[in-house]
Amino acid sequence: MSAIETKELTKVYRTYKKAPGLWGAVKGLGKRDYQEVRAADGVTFSIEEGEFVGFLGPNGAGKTTVLKMLSGLLNPTSGTAQVLGFTPWERKDAMKRQFSLLMGQKNALWWDLPARESLELNRAIYGIERGSFTKIVGELTELLDCADKLDVMVRELSLGERMKMELIAALLHSPRVLFLDEPTIGLDVTSQKKVREFLRHYNGDRKIVTMLTSHYMQDIEELCARVIIIDNGRIFFDGPLSAIIDRFATHKIVGLSFANGVDCDFAGLGEIVERTPGSIRLKVPRGKVAETCREVLGACKVTDLNVEEPPVEEVIRQLFHEQEGVTAGKISQGKTSNTQHPTPNIQ
């Protein structure tokens, strides 16, 4: 059995749509208009023990909603899910002891207490023995390099230090499944790197199932072999990160070097993305690479030529940008984006 399995998992939020102003409030007392938001729409996937999966999508795609259902914080509208054999929204203690959800935008630690006190509270809640507690906190603080911050009030910690403490709190009971919702959000580059290194080490060591959402592509590139991409509540890609380029990249980068400086006219051959006195890099549609290379070699004195794939980060950003354009287009045409669900046009 897979560690996580969902079938047609769907969540429809029903929200009250208030007309503006005082008159709107009065009218709302009598008749209410509701709007439906289909935040997760038939989400189906499975994740095996030990996998580290990136869960990607533009803002409002439905990532947090799915993670909340998998953590038992939300009941679905329909569909099923199993986490370590449990139905999450039944909120069984046995499941609670085996998973953790860390939300980068929310605090799990007491703001006005040192982190150590919150960890002590979690120790009592999970019934962790004093000896194991001391060992686990010692190991995690050493790995995250933050032992000297355990007795500082949480509100006095920097964002990066606080996130390290949040990670320790999330891992104190040695969960088998970890849901991370933007754990590096707002962190400086050094803290992001430290958190990534820690997560890689921890997952490698413990083979813990990890699902990670992040808007920082470096997190995904460095940590996740597999990615699931969601938009408008629907999954439209599930596979190896490396396959994203094959499937979605629309162009390649052709690099050219010249002995006597760049002396050719590149108009019409492709978009120039970089230019130096002796070289040029062109963004060329995938289907035209061979033809472009032939033309350039025939017309210019080229000393070196190479063809590169675009960075995966750029491909994903472009993908999301296009998706957001599609959604914005729908809104501007007067349609409600979340109640109409054509499969994204890149399926």
Ligand SMILES: Nc1ncnc2c1ncn2[C@@H]1O[C@H](COP(=O)(O)OP(=O)(O)OP(=O)(O)O)[C@@H](O)[C@H]1O
């Ligand atoms: N409690 C709620 N009530 C009504 N609508 C909600 C609620 N929570 C989320 N939504 C809507 O559901 C959709 C999905 O939201 P969700 O937070 O799951 O997206 P997300 O992919 O996590 O986005 P982000 O990357 O911006 O955090 C959005 O349109 C959002 O406005």
